[in-house]
Amino acid sequence: MINIKSDFPIFKNNPDLCYLDSAATTQKPNVVIDAVTDFYEKNYSSIHRGIYTLSQDATEMYENVRKKAVDFISASDSNEIIFTSGTTEAINFAAIGYFGKHLKKGDIVVLSEMEHHSNIVPWLILKQRIGIKLFFIPVTKDGNLDYKSIDLDFKKVKLVSLTHASNVLGTVNPISEIILFFKKKNPNTKILIDAAQSIPHLKIDVKKLNCDFLVFSSHKMLGPTGVGVLWAKKELLSDMSPVITGGHMIKTVSKEIVELADIPEKLEAGTKNIEGVIGLGAAIDYIEKIGFEKIKKDEKKLVEYTLKKFAKEEKVKLFGSHKSDQRLGVFSFAVGNIHSHDMAEILNRSGVAVRSGHHCAQVLMKALNISSTTRASIYIYNTTQDIDRLFAGIKEVKKVFRI
Amino acid sequence: MTNVKKLNNHDDSLYRELVLDHWENPLNYGKIKSPDIKSVGHNPVCGDQIEITAVVKKGVLTDVAFESTGCAISKASASLFLEKIKGEKIKKIRSLKPKDALEELGITLTPARTKCALLVFTTFQKHLK
Numbered sequence: 001m002i003n004i005k006s007d008f009p010i011f012k013n014n015p016d017l018c019y020l021d022s023a024a025t026t027q028k029p030n031v032v033i034d035a036v037t038d039f040y041e042k043n044y045s046s047i048h049r050g051i052y053t054l055s056q057d058a059t060e061m062y063e064n065v066r067k068k069a070v071d072f073i074s075a076s077d078s079n080e081i082i083f084t085s086g087t088t089e090a091i092n093f094a095a096i097g098y099f100g101k102h103l104k105k106g107d108i109v110v111l112s113e114m115e116h117h118s119n120i121v122p123w124l125i126l127k128q129r130i131g132i133k134l135f136f137i138p139v140t141k142d143g144n145l146d147y148k149s150i151d152l153d154f155k156k157v158k159l160v161s162l163t164h165a166s167n168v169l170g171t172v173n174p175i176s177e178i179i180l181f182f183k184k185k186n187p188n189t190k191i192l193i194d195a196a197q198s199i200p201h202l203k204i205d206v207k208k209l210n211c212d213f214l215v216f217s218s219h220k221m222l223g224p225t226g227v228g229v230l231w232a233k234k235e236l237l238s239d240m241s242p243v244i245t246g247g248h249m250i251k252t253v254s255k256e257i258v259e260l261a262d263i264p265e266k267l268e269a270g271t272k273n274i275e276g277v278i279g280l281g282a283a284i285d286y287i288e289k290i291g292f293e294k295i296k297k298d299e300k301k302l303v304e305y306t307l308k309k310f311a312k313e314e315k316v317k318l319f320g321s322h323k324s325d326q327r328l329g330v331f332s333f334a335v336g337n338i339h340s341h342d343m344a345e346i347l348n349r350s351g352v353a354v355r356s357g358h359h360c361a362q363v364l365m366k367a368l369n370i371s372s373t374t375r376a377s378i379y380i381y382n383t384t385q386d387i388d389r390l391f392a393g394i395k396e397v398k399k400v401f402r403i
Numbered sequence: 404m405t406n407v408k409k410l411n412n413h414d415d416s417l418y419r420e421l422v423l424d425h426w427e428n429p430l431n432y433g434k435i436k437s438p439d440i441k442s443v444g445h446n447p448v449c450g451d452q453i454e455i456t457a458v459v460k461k462g463v464l465t466d467v468a469f470e471s472t473g474c475a476i477s478k479a480s481a482s483l484f485l486e487k488i489k490g491e492k493i494k495k496i497r498s499l500k501p502k503d504a505l506e507e508l509g510i511t512l513t514p515a516r517t518k519c520a521l522l523v524f525t526t527f528q529k530h531l532k
Contacts, residue, residue: 339474341449341519345417358450371450371472400418401426401475 004290005381009033016351018389023167023330023377024355025219026200028279032222035282036275047274048248048265062274065281066264069229072284073195073214074205080237082230082267083277087196088118090215090230091161093267094192095122097240098232103158105131110152110160110182112137112145113367116167117360119194123161137162139367143169143320147178154185162191164198168359168375169320170330172198179210190236196220200379201299201328203292212236218276223283227276230267237263244269295380302378303329306387313394315403319373329378332359334370335394336403343374346400347393354390417510418475425479430486433468444526446473446518453481453526462493469523476508476516481523483507488527497531499524 005011007029010019019027039061045052047059066078075081084090103109109123113136126132133156138146143166160182165172175193182189192213195204200221206214213236218227232240242249242260249269251259260266287295303324310318310333319332335343340356347354355375358365365371376390438456445452453471457464467485471478484504488496504524505517512520 339451341474341476341516342418345516357448362450365450371452401423 005383007031007286008381011381014351018350018352018386020352020354020376020378020382020386020390022200022379022382023197023220023328023375025225026222026379027381028224029222029283029286031286032224032279032282036224036279039275039278044275046271058274061281062272062277065277065284068281068284069231072204072288073229073231074203074207075231076207077234079263080231080234082232082237082264083272084215084228084230085226085273086219086228087194087215087217088228090228091118091192091194092122093230093240093243094213094215094232095126096243097267098236099159100126100129101239101241103130103132106133106156107158108133108135108152108156110135110137110150110157110162112162112173113139114143114145114166114169114171114361114364115161115163116194116196117362118196119161119163119192120363132158136363139169139364142322143171145171145173145178147181154182154189157182157186157189159190159192161194163194163196164204165201165328165330166320166361166364167197167330168332168361168364168373170328170332170377171320172202172326172328174326175211176209183210197328197330200287201292201295206231218280218283221283222286224273224276224279226273227280229280234263237267240267242267242269246270290380298380299329299378300324302382302384302387303327305384306331306376306378309387309391313391315398316394319368319370329382330375331377332373332375334373335397336401338397338401338403340372340374342401343394343397346397347374347390350389350393350396352389352393417512417516419510421483422475422479422508422510425482426475429469429478429482431468431482431489432470434470435466435468440530442526442530444522444529446477446522448515448518449474451477451519451522453477453522455481455485455523455527455530457527459493464488464491464493464496471522473522474519476512477519477522480504480508480520484523485527493531497528499528 008027010027043058045054045058047062066081069081070078140146164175179191191211193211195214195216199216213232215230219225246269249261249266251261315336317334321327344354344356357372435456439459440457442455451473455469458466467489469481501521
């Protein structure tokens with residue numbers, strides 16, 4: 001195994017850091033940091049409008065990332081890639097700009113109980129505004145979606161908006177099968193996939209998936225914060241109204257009327273996060289250089305190692321699946337009746353960074369009848385030593401709390 | 404104040420005996436039937452919840468209880484603070500400041516954990532306003 005950790009300066013600067021919060025955000029490799037710095041130092045200028053060389057170069061670099069993003073998710077047309085500020089903004093664009101226009105009172109949007117708030121709140125707002133109905137696919141005890149027994153008026157199901165992987169349980173949903181299930185019931189149902197959790201771990205192919213919208217964030221896949229991607233089929237994007245309007249997204253403006261630009265410009269108003277997009281490009285290159293096969297293989301080993309540790313540790317409850325197949329290295333757990341904040345606090349004392357709380361998934365918390373969990377999540381830079389330190393920390397917590 | 408172990412010196416150990424005792428065996432834990440005051444508070448950061456029920460007679464807080472899903476810090480803080488104000492005049496309780504709740508714990512808290520410790524205070528004070 002190559003020493004990936006040395007590519008990440010955060011670990012040089014914090015030698016005692018045991019970072020287990022990659023489901024929240026990943027650390028950044030040198031190549032990404034350098035790409036952003038280099039761009040500022042060598043190529044920085046405004047894009048799309050400058051006649052001068054510097055601006056033309058910057059524009060080319062920005063647009064090249066659009067092409068990289070297309071290949072990264074196996075799409076075919078770079079006009080189908082919209083750079084947003086992140087997954088949240090991307091879902092809002094789809095919810096407000098497309099579905100806000102097309103949904104009527106009584107239409108059904110299918111979500112699941114394991115969605116992040118970013119894929120619940122925009123639809124709750126549409127529910128308040130239009131009177132659409134929301135249906136949540138239930139989550140089973142072992143963290144899977146129980147979709148096969150769903151009985152709905154499928155004619156009314158206009159959208160199924162689902163996460164590819166749970167940010168709490170690590171479950172990788174059988175998204176192709178689920179899409180097939182709903183498309184069979186009603187071929188006109190649109191499918192939106194929230195790939196924020198899966199994109200750093202699994203090869204995404206929007207053609208194979210046959211989804212209509214796909215969204216993800218740069219910062220969860222080694223890239224800079226403040227950048228995300230909204231991909232959708234061309235006809236859907238063309239039919240999408242811009243949520244943000246202003247500079248760059250027009251053909252002509254007069255005192256009376258505005259004629260909007262075509263996609264992607266129409267949906268990228270204002271000056272975008274140029275350096276962030278450049279950094280995302282470097283992140284894509286870095287991930288592709290390592291390769292998804294290697295990422296998957298290495299992570300599976302570490303997941304299996306971690307699952308064995310959880311199985312052996314007394315008074316620890318691991319939520320979700322205990323099998324390494326169809327699962328990411330996201331481990332939500334509870335130790336006795338100790339609250340997750342106390343867990344995280346004590347783990348922090350030995351440099352172990354984990355997440356505690358509801359993980360922006362209060363609907364899931366309610367379904368599991370819990371109020372919070374402690375969550376440890378891994379990525380390519382984590383090692384078995386990190387997992388050993390987590391479990392040493394868990395033992396320390398038990399000692400402090402006398403259980 | 405009754406039956407509460409209290410250390411005057413600030414201890415830099417977050418989970419000292421006092422906190423753990425109140426976490427394990429919080430005082431005034433539960434729900435009062437037909438209360439005069441019922442106040443529910445949330446910590447949106449973690450989704451924790453506290454429900455305080457209380458009885459007021461002639462301007463005095465004669466009984467108080469709480470139920471919560473919070474962490475050790477928030478539970479211990481609730482236990483200590485409610486024990487402190489039980490038997491006090493509402494007028495006096497209304498004039499209390501956050502530091503009055505924090506000093507009961509006697510530990511140094513980070514900003515995030517201060518929110519945990521103050522959940523009881525903000526939830527109860529909210530109702531008095």
